[in-house]
Amino acid sequence: MDxxxxxxxxxxxxGGQAQRAGLSRRAVIGWxxxxxxxxxxxxxxxxxxxxxxxxxxxxxxxxxxxxxYGEHQSGISTPVQDRLHFAAFDVITDDRDALVKxxxxxxxxxxxxxxxxxxxxGAVGVVPESPPDDTGEALGLPASRLTLTIGFxxxxxxxxxxxxxxxxxxxxxxxxxxxxxxxxxxEAARSGGDLCVQACxxxxxxxxxxxxxxxxxxxxxxxxxxxxxxxxKTSSTTPDSQTPRxxxxxxxxxxxxxxxxxxxxxxxxxxxxxxxxxxxxxxSYLVARRIRMTIETWDRSSLKEQEDTFGRTKIEGxxxxxxxxxxxxxLSAMPADSHVRLAHPDSNGGLMILRRGYSFTDGTDGLGRxxxxxxxxxxxxxxxxxxxxxxxxxAANDRLNEYITHVGSAHFACxxxxxxPGEWWGQTLFG
Numbered sequence: 001m002d003x004x005x006x007x008x009x010x011x012x013x014x015g016g017q018a019q020r021a022g023l024s025r026r027a028v029i030g031w032x033x034x035x036x037x038x039x040x041x042x043x044x045x046x047x048x049x050x051x052x053x054x055x056x057x058x059x060x061x062x063x064x065x066x067x068x069y070g071e072h073q074s075g076i077s078t079p080v081q082d083r084l085h086f087a088a089f090d091v092i093t094d095d096r097d098a099l100v101k102x103x104x105x106x107x108x109x110x111x112x113x114x115x116x117x118x119x120x121x122g123a124v125g126v127v128p129e130s131p132p133d134d135t136g137e138a139l140g141l142p143a144s145r146l147t148l149t150i151g152f153x154x155x156x157x158x159x160x161x162x163x164x165x166x167x168x169x170x171x172x173x174x175x176x177x178x179x180x181x182x183x184x185x186x187e188a189a190r191s192g193g194d195l196c197v198q199a200c201x202x203x204x205x206x207x208x209x210x211x212x213x214x215x216x217x218x219x220x221x222x223x224x225x226x227x228x229x230x231x232x233k234t235s236s237t238t239p240d241s242q243t244p245r246x247x248x249x250x251x252x253x254x255x256x257x258x259x260x261x262x263x264x265x266x267x268x269x270x271x272x273x274x275x276x277x278x279x280x281x282x283x284s285y286l287v288a289r290r291i292r293m294t295i296e297t298w299d300r301s302s303l304k305e306q307e308d309t310f311g312r313t314k315i316e317g318x319x320x321x322x323x324x325x326x327x328x329x330x331l332s333a334m335p336a337d338s339h340v341r342l343a344h345p346d347s348n349g350g351l352m353i354l355r356r357g358y359s360f361t362d363g364t365d366g367l368g369r370x371x372x373x374x375x376x377x378x379x380x381x382x383x384x385x386x387x388x389x390x391x392x393x394x395a396a397n398d399r400l401n402e403y404i405t406h407v408g409s410a411h412f413a414c415x416x417x418x419x420x421p422g423e424w425w426g427q428t429l430f431g
Contacts (some may be wrong), residue, residue, distance in 0.1 A: 064142040064202075068114045070417040071282055072270065075147030076379050077259035077354065081200040084230030084358040085207040086288065086375065087215070088193025088410055089222040091156060096165040100430050102221045106150070106214055107424040113210050116143035119217075135216065137209050144203040148210055150425045151286050151412025156194040170429060172277040174285055174382045175413045181395035183405065190290050190408030193225045198286075198377070200356070204229070226408070228290060230358025230375045243317060243325060247359050247372055248298055248403070250310050251317035254325055255345070257354045268352045268386070269379055279428035282416030284379040287387045290360075290408030293373040298403045309399045311338030337399040343390065353386050354379040373404065383411060 066074050091099060109119045120133030156164060157171040180186070197214055201207040208229075215224055234246045234253065243251040257264045266272070271280045298306070307313055311320055311334030319329035319340065334341040345352050356379070361372040380386035395401065415428055 064144055065115055066145050066147050068111045069420055073149045073414055073417045075149035075198055075200055076284055077265055078147050080233040080356050081145050082202045083204040083207050085199045085211045087197050087211045087227040088225045089195040090225045091194040092223050093221050098221050102218050103426045104424045105217050107418060109213055109217055110148045114146045114148060119213050135212055138206050141203055141206055144201040144206040146201040146206050149198040151196045151414040153193045153412050170277055172280055172413055174276055174384055176384055178409055178411050181391050183395050183401055185405050185407055186409050187407050190226050191410055193410055196412050228375050230360050232359045234357040234359055247293055250314060253355055257352055268381055269354045271381055280413055283414050285383045286412045286414050287378045288410045289376040289406055291374045291376055292405045292407050294403050295370050295372050308335050311340035337397055339398055339400045342394055342398055351386060351390060
């Protein structure tokens with residue numbers, strides 16, 4: 001919502017994975033539940049899903065799996081799924097070896113879960129007297145296009161002036177402490193974090209299962225600092241898909257960066273050699289913002305006021321003066337303080353970000369109003385040159401500010417992808 005910059009995501013990155021060559025119970029039941037025929041017509045799908053770790057082959061489009069291994073982490077330019085569970089963690093140990101061990105275990109678990117398999121020995125365990133390796137609530141469910149994306153916060157490198165885990169020298173210059181923007185009412189309990197994991201899937205139980213198992217594996221090393229559930233992706237992820245609507249009823253994200261647009265991704269999203277910290281090459285910087293919408297006030301505003309706020313029509317999503325949603329906008333036809341006019345790349349020297357936003361409703365605020373809004377996720381090559389200048393402008397001038405408040409904020413450096421089995425999340429940083 002911070003940026004009509006309307007830019008966001010699309011195709012998957014990476015290759016296939018399998019911790020075990022055999023089929024897991026979850027995989028078999030999942031395929032059956034999804035109606036996948038194990039006959040000649042499905043040979044390609046089954047073969048891809050049962051490949052061993054060394055195959056590294058991408059699953060076909062009919063597969064519910066998004067490849068885990070690859071040059072970039074999945075969940076960034078991957079087509080946005082329907083559900084989100086995002087979690088920020090605090091590292092509670094000073095033991096670098098314990099942290100590295102956890103990251104290795106997390107990686108193995110992530111490769112299994114995103115492949116539709118159980119963690120370790122599974123949900124029933126190997127020894128009945130011991131707790132099982134998998135919590136079990138995703139048994140019988142397919143992979144549901146689950147992606148897991150990890151990021152490292154500034155406080156993992158340095159906190160209270162102390163060098164943590166010998167990483168201070170590797171703190172990227174682009175991983176800045178975000179400024180307090182005009183109108184921010186940030187809550188400490190919903191902000192920051194040493195680590196984050198973004199779980200996106202088409203089934204909310206699959207996403208929650210993933211975060212739950214990583215938190216369980218990390219017990220004694222990390223604690224969950226805060227988390228956010230999201231639904232109803234708020235912007236389109238591929239150019240030919242229908243643009244979804246946010247909780248204000250408007251189409252959101254018409255001109256996002258497409259995951260198929262390699263040139264735009266290279267220019268605006270992926271960290272390039274020479275950009276700074278070498279360990280971040282192939283990665284991206286993530287800004288997460290919890291944006292509360294004053295739904296009750298918005299719902300009592302006239303249609304004209306609502307459309308003037310965005311600079312688009314509500315029913316079609318067409319920019320003012322145009323007929324279709326994807327018509328090139330005439331920014332001069334929009335109110336000077338409209339969201340689209342202020343956030344559009346043409347108003348910002350071509351500045352672009354890649355968005356993966358989700359709606360949320362979290363009960364009430366205790367005053368009879370819905371606690372609802374947008375969980376905004378933006379990926380960029382350098383936050384200092386993208387989100388910061390854009391949000392500074394929007395915070396000062398956007399008409400939409402009458403109806404929204406930023407209450408949570410975090411900034412993470414998301415490293416490059418795990419290229420092959422045996423490598424692990426954060427290896428370029430800790431290795």
